[in-house]
Amino acid sequence: MSGPSKNTTPKASVRRRPGLFRTAWRFGRTKVGVALTALIVLIAVLGPFVAPYTPTEFVAKPYETGVDGALFGGDNLGRDVLTRFMWGGWTLLLLAGSAAAVGVAAGTVVGIIAGYRRGWVDDVLMRTNDVLLAFPQLIAALLVMSIIGPKVWLIVAVIAVSHMPRVARVIREATRKVIEQDYVKAAEAIGLPRWRIMTVEILPNVTSPLLVELGLRLTYSIGVVAVLGFLGMGLQPPTADWGLMINENRQGMAVQPWAVALPVTAIAVLTVGANLITDGLSRAAIGIDRGVEK
């Protein structure tokens, strides 16, 4: 509480609270998450440059293990498992990353507008959201893929669209909390244009839930891209892709486990890593948001 003299504040209260990232970094799990994610990203990005063969080169018999020069043996067609593993990550990262980014961006715009404008704008946007939400994410993707065919831009678009209403719902809630605060009314009282209020007063104050949502959506995107590949509805052969690799090699899992185990482990480590970071961020965000109020 404030001491007897009002115009000089004690030194201690002058220091600013650390930001979201710094607070999150204090949790041990965030560090572990960053390490795990970095490991997989490194494999995915550098892999193609250091892989011993090209991804479509035949080096062994189908499902053959213990081949010289092929550490993890050959896959269902006899291509080098290690090489295909090292080539197969960046597509997954790129697709998941862009789907999450597009989905979260669109969801944020919709969420802020719906939350701030209320009235019929809110109604229309949110009812549309509800219809989009009536499809389980995977089913929507499968429906579109099966009819139009698996195309790269379509994978990104479908996943982004399925993220959009979920992100919008969260951001709309956050926006509602922000606009109950009087600084938004103060801006309205002086007649600040609505778009400026949304970008200057509201957006900076929903960044915490926004970052958490981005992390969450990234994790889900990785899952959906991988499962589409696994179901044969994602990237098509002969591309080296982790999800597709699992699909191609699952029949030989008992004789040649590496061709499945490698991509499966990579996906597991990547999603766990990303989720650990998200968890750290959300823990930090709860603390920070609590601090905003009295």
Place this chain on the structure above:
Amino acid sequence: MTENEHTENTDTGSAATGGAARSGEAVLVVDGLTVIGRPSDVEIISGVSITVKRGEILGLVGESGSGKTTLGLSLLAHCKRATEITGGQVRVGGQDLAGLDEKGVRRLRGRAVAYIPQSPASALNPALRLGVQLREALHDDSLSEQDVLGRVREVLREVALPDDDAFLRRYPHQLSGGQQQRVAIAMAFVGRPEVIVLDEPTTGLDVTTQAHVLETIRAMTRDYGTAGVYISHDMAVVADLADEIAVMYQGEVVERGRAAEVLSDPRHAYTRKLLLAVPLLRTSGHEEAEPEEEPLLRVSGLTAGYGRTKVLEGIDVSVSRGECVALLGESGSGKTTLSRSVAGLHHQFTGEVLFDGDRLATSSYRRTAAQRRRVQYVFQNPYEALNPRKRVREQILGPYRHLVGRPEDPDAVVAESLERAALPASYADRFPEQLSGGERQRVCIARAVATDPALLVCDEITSALDVSVQAEIVKLLHGLQEQGMALLFVTHNIALVSNIADRVAILNKGEIVEYGPVGQVMSAPEHEYTRALIADTPDFELSFPGAQERLGLAEEERAVEG
């Protein structure tokens, strides 16, 4: 000068003291009680000792963060998460609660010592009927089901609530705030406890409801011979109610004594400061101001509402240049709707709002830049009125750039407005989180005065602040008014109004029931609502040397001299 107006309050005070003298046995003895926080090991309350006698009430006063609620809970041997009692005794009727095990404590709670919470709305279980919650408070296995129900009905009658089955079947959300608090009181008294801890039980209640609840508490403690500990930040309520006063500051009791002694001869500097900060309810000695011919703001025939519900009807108010007009009303009276309509934040109103001769549009977006610049608004809660992501400098310059234009010397603009709000220019680089509540409210005022407005609308701007900070903000407003600023001051605090307003409009249920010069309204109130409001507001008088510095007294002195 002040003697005559306060006889009523002094009477109640002496009656309470007289009643206490008849009993005398100390029921609650707290000795050297220390509570620490985990894991930091910081002492939240340190070495507190208090005693309360049968049938008496101890007023425990302190501002936010003084540890008064922690102390209140530890009297029931309850510690919030991550806190712990590490030393001292809490003796209730001879038994030390702090030394008992969980089971022993549980047996004494409700029977030997009971608790009345600050907000019954969240302390009553929303999923349980009132009957269940009342019955279980009387956990006495020797009583039959019939006896328990009889006792519950009896205590409900005592707190003036219905005692029929239909009422017992209700859920908490079906009651009004005052009724919920009565249920909480009944729940505490149902087990005839020896000690009762009341944690700000009237915060959030209207003055009239507060007066009734306080009266109930007073009668119940006297009738039952219970020792009461009344925790509050409100010196006026405590002065009115308590037989003994203990003042808490940063986890310690800095002063304790008989109520009359503490009020007449405070020993500790903090006690004195706290006492002086409470505005006096002035009912005489006001200067008569001559209203101008053409007022700056004229509201006539204003009717406002939300959807189909009407909140305000037929409002006529005016504010002249350099004048302070107060809008006084309790929660739900529509006072905030009125001030928001003037600021262009509430759009659903009809009627005329003239500012400087020109009609103001309903929405701020349809008003001219000059109008928006010249009418500024200061919000109730400074913790919500500043964008947490902007520095003070940007908070002030943002509206300035939008309404006035790009300043030639931005630093000078910021420094000047901060100075007018009595803050050093170095505060410009701070973020809101680096400011205390009072400082935040000063920044809000600086932001409002930066554009050089003619009218400042102040919506309960002191109610979220501690009383000592409130006094300073009021002084600041006085200064601004002397510089020629007109103020529309919205509040529920009649004592504050009696000190700062030139004229006052009293709002009740959406209508102005009384409107006139503050001296006239305070000394000769015409409407019965105003009379009840003045009578129900707790007040006290100070007689120690230096008491003239108190807000209100100095003014009165000056009025007499001039």
Place this chain on the structure above:
Amino acid sequence: MTRLIVVRLLFGALTLWAVSLVVFAATQALPGDAAQLILGRDATPERLEALRDQLNLHEPVAVQYMQWLQGILQGDLGNSFSNGLPVAEYLRSSVQSSLALMGLAALVATPVSLFIGAFSALRRDRSFDHASSMGTLVVASIPEFVVGILLILALGPGGLGLFPSVYAREGGPEQWILPVLTLALAVAPPIVRMMRATMIEVLESEYVQQARLKGVSERTVLWRHAAPNAIGPVAQVIALQLAWLAGGVVAIEFLFNFPGVGKDLMDAIENRDVPLIQAVVLLIAGIYILVNLIADVIGLAANPKVRVANR
């Protein structure tokens, strides 16, 4: 409250109708020749003509939709392209298998999750709580088919060899274990976390504090004061997780070759069997909407403020 529920029901019906519109638009109202697009370049002219007939492609789009919708409302989902059977008949046994699979998973996951969640709340910030928090975080992150493969690798023929990895018609009940376990692991984490969070919130509420200050026994505090207030939010999450199962079952059935609707959907996509795709997607979305609706109603019913508001 009845009014609120009726409003939700109406809205659920409206959503279902919107879904039917989307499904129809995605499968039939495509620009160009839908039949060609559906069957691909190398389709025979006879099959194309047959498809055009079955889909009423000669009529205007609106009429096509009306006829399609009318058929569905009468229970006529069309005939499967691949074997000519009516879709309803084709799906009957796989719907039963899928429901059994989902039901078993829910039956295993729900009580265990509730117990772990409540126990974590009571043991807050102790080692059990940390372990369960970490465990649910890890399991929740990994996509469910990856969990399934990891289970196969560990317990299947390549690993410990305890359970078969692929479903076969003549196999025994042990072949249900891995699919059920995978689905249970997939739905459990959110239930655990919600149970924990809700219990903590309720236990820290002022009304629980007040109950303790009244001297009520700890058991009464838990069962009378805390539990009724925790039911609403937790029941909603359970229902949402069950709804998720409707979609999540697809990848798992594909992985284990389990004869349910998910596998039917994948087969239908493989064969471009449009009526089957439409039926399965509508079915899954229907279950999804229905369970969400139930979750809403439970949420309303658990709140006394809503329950007794309109008296």
